[in-house]
Amino acid sequence: MEPSLDSNGKLIVCEGKSSRIYQMRDKSSNKKMALKCYHWNDPVLELRYQHLADIKKNNDISFIVPCKFIPQGTTIQGETNPVLLMDWIEGVPFREFIFRAAGVPRILDKLARLVLRIERKMYRAGLAHCCIEPDHIMLGSNASDERGVLILLDYDNIWVPSLAHRNILEISNPDYQHPGRLKEGIYGPLADRFPLLLFYTSLTAIKVMGPKFLKEKAPEQGLLFSKHDLENPNDSQIFKELLGQKDPFLRGLILEIQDSLARPMAWIPTLEDSVKNITQEAEKGSFGWAEVNFDSLPDTGPIEEESHSISLKDTINEMAATAANRILHGDFDAGIQLYIDCCERDPGNLQCRKKLRDAQMKKLDNKPPSGFGLGRSTKSRVQGWLKSSQFAKALEAGEEGLTYNPWDSAAMRVMGRAADGLGFNDTASWLFQSALKISPNDLEILQDLAEFLERQQDFRSARILWEKILRLNPSDQEAKDRAKELGASETMKRMTDNRDVIISSAPKEVTALAEEQRIRTLIQEKPQWAPYYIELTNLLKKANRLEEAESILRIGIVQSEGDKKLLLEIAHLEKLILTKRIDELKHILSQDKTWPFAKIAEDCLKTEQRRRDSELLKLRVEADPANMASKLELGQMLVELGEIDAAITELQQSRKDPRLSWKALISLGKCFSIKGNATLARRNLEDALKSLPQTEDSFRKEILFSLALSYASENDFAKAVEIGNEIANIDFTYQGIGKLLDEWLLRSKQGQ
The missing domain is CATH 3.30.200 (Phosphorylase Kinase; domain 1)
Incomplete structure (x- = not known):
């Protein structure tokens, strides 16, 4: 060579x-x-x-x-x-060839059919290119010497089911990508659907409109559409011009692009299905010329929205009045449930939430219950919804828990973060303040409220809270630095008297942009300061810009030399992205139950989720080495991931805690069984039996069954029968123990 x-x-x-x-x-x-x-x-x-x-x-x-x-x-x-x-491919770049063939409808038709074929064959092969753009397509000859075909190039970002957890390595040309993909970082089997729809539509439009139209309208890099057109389809001149054409099939394709831009990427149909449906509708006259008349279309959007909001407001008021009446007559359960329903329908309705809390406390005679805190399952649900950024669900689960203990400050703190995530500032402030009133020296509540007030630019109140945190914990360097910085911010704010007016009157998008720029400036000034990266990440997550958020966190981890808070934050974010990918696969299966690659990809993603969970647990264990419950959970998770030696280390430490020892010993028995050490496996299982609580019958049967199988595998059938009889005495139907006993008895007699 x-x-x-x-x-x-x-x-x-x-x-x-x-x-x-x-x-x-x-x-x-x-x-x-x-x-x-x-x-x-x-x-x-x-x-x-x-x-x-x-x-x-x-x-x-x-x-x-x-x-x-x-x-x-x-x-x-x-x-x-x-x-x-x-x-080496001898051919012509795709965009260049389109300009050459713009006046030959027959060739454009063939290219459109080739685009359809590529999508169909990649989907059937369980493959996605994930970086479709003209620079990665040529017109040439393939390995079978078939001439005049499309050849895809650059496979660095391909998606395959067994690597579904991996990320894209290169951002595609935004002129050909769904804006949602650029913001959310979606990477999966559906990534090519939108760009191929754009290609197919562009070829159809050029065939209808002719080469002159292409020369006049083509952007510098795209064919017909630009990033601006895709982000602002209602203001796009090219969309309006193509929708105004008489060709019904072309108009159907443009409407399909607009529909695709308005829906999540996972809901975009295959190009083959889109073309089939548009063809059928065009033949029925659904996309006829008479339907398009921009000047005569009534502007009904705001009216419908207003009537909807009035209807919701009336419904909430009626439900709240009924709730108040029920409570007045002593039916607290019905009244509280009605208030909860009001809050679910309108999560930002602070008045209903306050009345709900009053009713919850009044039901308990305004006396906190002896059992403080949310139940374990409710607490995990609230935290789970919050971690997955499903803030409304977190609020709902929190209110359910507060019905049993409306003085639970920890629940209020988490709910405050959820309300903040939804942009309900008044509700978030009230929840944080309520939590602080109950637990005035709780460092987590103080910190969350301080950060919230700082985002609201109430620098004075935020500074006071950070100073209180510092008094309670003099070694907290973060509190010391933040109090000092906020003092400077407070002074600057007083010097700009009209700033509050400007901010309050600015549109939400403008204030969000200004806030983003403010934080980015702070990062430039102090790149090693981890809290700034978390603040910017939270802002980007609210805008669903997950890929940007991940990129910011990775920069922050390098600059802060591996700050643990940033490591935790990126682990949570990566889990959120994995969850989105699993949801995408579920949607594919709902549309095509025969697609054979979904199960492979889903298993891959779920394994990666468990791996990320284990990484989070490792960080938690490092932060609190004495927490044996975390060590046990980490050890059990490592067993699932097949990291047996690492699991044994964690489990052997956690078995020292008498409350957890039997669970750790069961898992250790599994570990040594996997490693082929039957002696140590049995020893740990027998020790587990000794410390097992009397009420744990299901685990008792599991341990005994494992021991019986272990002895039987070494031809000690007499011992296997002895243990098997114990299982049969508890549950004769367990794991077919009756038949196994007959077999072991026979083998035992044959060996005598």
Whole structure:
């Protein structure tokens, strides 16, 4: 293999975004090859190309170029990076070819059919390119020497089911991507649907409108549509112009794009289904010219919204009046439930929430119950909803718990964070203040309220709270720094008298943008300060800009040298992204129950979720090494993940706690059984039996059954029968123990 030279004796090379591609020549066959040299390395690259090679062997995807990934490709100044060797494709870049063929409808029709074929075959192969744009498509010949076909290039970001938990390595051209993908960072089997819909629609529009239209309307990089058009379809001139055409099929496609922009990406149908449905509707006359008349369309949106809000307000008022009447007549349960229903329908209705709390306290004669705090299941639900950013659900679960103890300050604190997440500032403030009134020296409540007030630019109140935190905990360096910084912010605010007026009168989007810019400026001034990154991340999460939030946190982790709060925050964010991907797969299955790759991808994502959970637990254990419950939970999770040696370490420490010892011993028995050490497995299981509470019959049967199987596997059938009889005495139907006893008895007699 040697590099090819042009007529001037120079290397033939193409510059990519993150690599350089050289034309090479095989000396023996004289065949041209492409050598892609990366300037960087990522372990997922090799995995993706391995899976791609396997998929290509078993599927007809001739639009994918055969390639060979070489991990140890180049070494420059001691740094080793991979290379990719593939066939050299002779052809024309997609965008350039479209401009050449814009006046030939027959060719445009063929290209549109090829786009359809690519989507169909990739979906059937369980594959998504995830970086579809004209720079990654050529018109040329494939490996089967089929001429005039579309060839996809650049497979660094491909999605395959067994790597569903991995992230995209490169952001695609925004002129071809759903704005939701750029904000949310969605990466999965549906990532190509929207860009392929854009390609198909662009080809149809060029066929209808002609080459002159393309030359006039094509943006610098896109075909017809730009990032601005996709983010603002109602104000887009190209959308309006194409919707005004007489061709019903073209108009149907434009309406499909607008519908896709208004819905979550997971709800975008396949291009094949879209084309089929649009064709049928166009034949019925559904997209006829008479339907489009922009000037005559009535502007009913605001009226409908107003009537809806009035209807909701009336309903809430009626329900609240009924609730008050029920409580007046002593029917507290019915009244409280009605108030809870009001809060669920209108989470920001502070008046209803205050009346609900009064009713909850009055029901208990205004005396806090002896059992303080939420129940374990309710508490985990509230925290779970909060972690997954489902703030309304967190508020609902919190109110259910407060019905039993309306003085639970911990619940109010979590609910305050949820209300803040929804943007209900008055409700959040009231919940935080209520929690603080009950627990005035609770450091978590003080910190959450201080951070909330700082976001509301009430710097004076926030400073006072941070100073109180510092008095309660003099070693808290964060409290010391924040109090000092807020003192400066308070002074600056007093110097700008009209600032409050400007902020209060500005649109919500403007104030959010100003707040984002303020935090970014603070990060530039003090890049190692972790709380700024968390504050900016929370702002981005509210706007559903998850990918940006993750990127900010990774920068913060580097700058702060691994701050644990940032590590926890990114672990929570990654779990949220994984949950979104699982939801996307569930939606695919609801539409196509026969798609065989969903289960593989879902198992992959759930395994990764457990891995992230274990990482969170490790951080918790590091922060509180004496917490044996966390060590036990971590050990059990590591067993599920197959990390047996690490699990044994955590479980052996947690078994020292008498309250947890039997659970730890059961898990240790499983660990040693997996490692093939039957002696240690039985020893731990027998110790578990000794410390097992009398009420735990299900675990008793499980332990005895494991012991019986262990002895039977070593041909000690007499011992297996002895233990099996104990199980049969408790539950004769358990795991078919009756039949096993017969078998072991027979084997025992044969061995005598």
